[in-house]
Amino acid sequence: MNRSPTRRRLLGGIGAAVLAGLSGCTGATPFVGKRIEDDRTIAVEDATALAIDARVGDVTVRGETRDDVAVHMVKQSSSVGGDLSKLDLAAERRGDRLTLATRYTGENSLLGGSPTMDLTIRVPDSLRVADIGASVGDVRIEGVTGDLHVDSSVGDVTVEGVDGAVSAQASTGDVTVRGASVVGDVRADVGDLDLDVSGIDGDTRVETSTGDIEVAIASGLDAELLAEASVGDVTVEGLTLENSTQTERSASGTLGDGGPTLRVETSTGDVTLTAL
Numbered sequence: 001m002n003r004s005p006t007r008r009r010l011l012g013g014i015g016a017a018v019l020a021g022l023s024g025c026t027g028a029t030p031f032v033g034k035r036i037e038d039d040r041t042i043a044v045e046d047a048t049a050l051a052i053d054a055r056v057g058d059v060t061v062r063g064e065t066r067d068d069v070a071v072h073m074v075k076q077s078s079s080v081g082g083d084l085s086k087l088d089l090a091a092e093r094r095g096d097r098l099t100l101a102t103r104y105t106g107e108n109s110l111l112g113g114s115p116t117m118d119l120t121i122r123v124p125d126s127l128r129v130a131d132i133g134a135s136v137g138d139v140r141i142e143g144v145t146g147d148l149h150v151d152s153s154v155g156d157v158t159v160e161g162v163d164g165a166v167s168a169q170a171s172t173g174d175v176t177v178r179g180a181s182v183v184g185d186v187r188a189d190v191g192d193l194d195l196d197v198s199g200i201d202g203d204t205r206v207e208t209s210t211g212d213i214e215v216a217i218a219s220g221l222d223a224e225l226l227a228e229a230s231v232g233d234v235t236v237e238g239l240t241l242e243n244s245t246q247t248e249r250s251a252s253g254t255l256g257d258g259g260p261t262l263r264v265e266t267s268t269g270d271v272t273l274t275a276l
Helices: 005-023
Strands: 034-043 049-056 059-064 068-077 087-094 097-104 116-124 128-136 139-142 148-154 157-172 175-190 193-197 204-210 213-217 223-231 234-237 242-246 250-255 261-268 271-275
Touching (some): 097 116, 204 213, 234 242
Parallel strands (some): 059 116, 128 148, 175 204, 193 213, 213 271
Antiparallel strands (some): 034 068, 223 250
16 A cells, blocks of 8 residues: 555654553663563363453464464563563453453553563464454454454554454554455544455445555455545546446445445545455
8 A cells, every 4th residue: 555655654653652652762762671571372271262452562463273372472661660570461261252461450650651562372273363452552463263353542453364254443553454254344543444355244334534545356246335535536446337436536336246335435535446
C-alpha cells in the first residue's frame, strides 16, 4: 500500500509517542533500565480455543505442528527501579477456552512509567485462536486456525494465513489481512487497510475514518459491492461489475451472482479495489 508520507509520519509518531510514554523513555534517552527474557510452555489440556489479552508490548502468534503452547517473553522497564517481577503472564481456563493475559501488580513510577512485555507465542495449528486484544503494541498472526477477532488500541495489525474468518478493529494503526478463508468486518479509526478478500459470510464492512483502503477481491466472490470515499478517490481495476455505477468518489455493482453486501468506506482517504 502506498501511504502518503504525512499519514505514515502521523501514525508512526502517535504509536512511538504512546509506547515511549508508557515505558518511560524517549528517543533522546538511552536505555538504562532492565530487561528479562523468559520461556514458558503451557499445556493445552481440554482447551479448543485460545484468547490473548496483552497490555503493553508487541504480540506475535504463529501456528506450528506441536501439542502445547510455547511463549517467549521479553520484559523491559526503562526505569532501573522498575520491578519486572510484578509483570507476569497468567494462564486462565474457563470452559474450553485458554486465556493468556499480561498482569502488572506493581506501582507505576512517576519517572519510569509502566514496564512492557513483548510476547512471541507458538500454538498448535489445530488450536483455534479466537480473540487477541492489545492495548499498545503491534500484533502479528501467522498460520493459525480461526475464527479470529483482533482488537488493537494503538499499533499495527498484520494477519496472514488464517484457516477461518478474520475480523479486526484498530483505534490507531494499519490493518493488513492476507490469506484468510473469510474476511469479516475490519475497521480502523486512524489507519490504512490492506486486505485480500477470498470470501465473506454475510454483509461485511471495511471502513476507516482517516486512511487509505486497498482491497483485492477474488474473482469467484458473489456479492454486492459498495465503495465510497467522502474525501478521496475511488478506483476500480480488473474487477467485473454488473449493473455498475461509478463516480470519482464512489462505485457500486454486482460481483459474480451477487449476494451479501461488501461495503468499503473511508471518510478521508482513497479506496482502491482490484482483482485478487
